[in-house]
Amino acid sequence: EAAVTQSPRNKVAVTGGKVTLSCNQTNNHNNMYWYRQDTGHGLRLIHYSYGAGSTEKGDIPDGYKASRPSQENFSLILELATPSQTSVYFCASGGTGGQDTQYFGPGTRLLVL
Amino acid sequence: QQKVQQSPESLSVPEGGMASFNCTSSDRNFQYFWWYRQHSGEGPKALMSIFSDGDKKEGRFTAHLNKASLHVSLHIRDSQPSDSALYFCAASENSGTYQRFGTGTKLQVVP
Numbered sequence: 001e002a003a004v005t006q007s008p009r010n011k012v013a014v015t016g017g018k019v020t021l022s023c024n025q026t027n028n029h030n031n032m033y034w035y036r037q038d039t040g041h042g043l044r045l046i047h048y049s050y051g052a053g054s055t056e057k058g059d060i061p062d063g064y065k066a067s068r069p070s071q072e073n074f075s076l077i078l079e080l081a082t083p084s085q086t087s088v089y090f091c092a093s094g095g096t097g098g099q100d101t102q103y104f105g106p107g108t109r110l111l112v113l
Numbered sequence: 114q115q116k117v118q119q120s121p122e123s124l125s126v127p128e129g130g131m132a133s134f135n136c137t138s139s140d141r142n143f144q145y146f147w148w149y150r151q152h153s154g155e156g157p158k159a160l161m162s163i164f165s166d167g168d169k170k171e172g173r174f175t176a177h178l179n180k181a182s183l184h185v186s187l188h189i190r191d192s193q194p195s196d197s198a199l200y201f202c203a204a205s206e207n208s209g210t211y212q213r214f215g216t217g218t219k220l221q222v223v224p
Contacts, residue, residue, distance in 0.1 A: 004156075031210055042115075042201060042216035043157070050210070058211070090156050098205045099145050099164060102212060104156030 003027065004105035006091050012111045019078040021108050023091030029103075030096045032074040034058075034066060036087040037107070043090065049074055050096070081112045116140045119202050119215035127223050132192045134218050136202030138183040143204035146178060146185045147212065151199040160187075160200075192222045 004025045013019045025032065030051045035043040045058030047066035055066040063085060065077040078085055088109050094102040119136050126132045136146070145164050149157040163169045163176040163185060170176075175188045185204075189196055199219050203212040 033211060035214075040216060042119075043214040045211060045213075048211050059213075092156075094210075096210060098207055098210065099162070101147065101159045101162060102203075104158065106154075106156050 004091055004093050004103050006089075006105040006108050008108060009106065010109045012113065013078075013081045014113055015082060017081050019081050019085075019110065019112075021076040021078075021089055021091075021110070023074045023076075023105055024072050025074075025091075025093040025103070026072065027093050027103060028071065029093035030071075031094045031100075032068065033092040033094070033102065034064075034074070034076045035090045035092065036060070037090060038087050046076065046089075083112045086110060086112045115216065116143075116213050117202055117204050117215040119200075119218050121218060122216075123219040123221070125221045125223060126192050128192060128194060130192050130222075132189040132196065132220055132222070134187040134200050134202070134220075136185045136187075136204075136215055138185075138204050140204070140206075140213075141183065142206040143183065143213075144180075144207040145205045145212075146176075147203040148174075148176060148185075148187045149201040149203060149214075151201065151217075153198070157199075157201055189220075192220075194222050194224055196220060197222045 049068040091105040092102040148160040151157040202215040
């Protein structure tokens with residue numbers, strides 16, 4: 001089964017601080033995704049990547065940056081964290097086709113005080 | 114605007130009963146549909162996909178797709194307490210590389 005890991009699993013940050021969430025996949029998938037999950041909103045796409053060196057904006061990119069330094073790794077960066085970014089963040093990987101299933105990591109719970 | 118809508122928001126069924134979920138889309142470019150399941154404290158996991166009109170059955174799970182009405186449903190027969198989870202519908206375009214998710218339906222199976 002496809003494997004996606006995330007770190008840290010839990011994070012407490014202060015308003016205005018920098019937060020980096022990391023994701024690693026061993027599936028050799030080209031595409032990787034960052035979502036946030038909030039009650040009433042489901043899963044919303046923040047950024048995604050087609051491969052090493054590429055990042056694309058999703059539906060809610062404001063306040064977030066992404067970095068894909070290699071096929072395996074995809075990071076989500078909050079340069080100036082705000083309380084509204086308190087959420088559960090999920091990373092996923094998948095193939096390049098519209099028919100490809102996505103495989104999710106276990107999530108990172110972020111609390112911004 | 115949410116492009117994928119799900120109903121109901123929550124659902125409670127007795128053990129052994131039938132659970133039914135609905136999903137509609139407002140985008141006619143969507144061609145591929147999935148159902149994902151998320152147990153508490155875990156990431157979503159793909160349950161089944163459906164790309165053609167009609168029914169698709171996998172064990173206790175049956176999905177139905179009607180592309181003309183942009184409606185997809187999921188039915189779980191003989192529901193078990195382990196089926197208690199959040200169920201998401203997701204859709205993607207023919208040429209797309211990412212999926213749009215609905216807001217989810219929370220299922221509770223009562224022993």
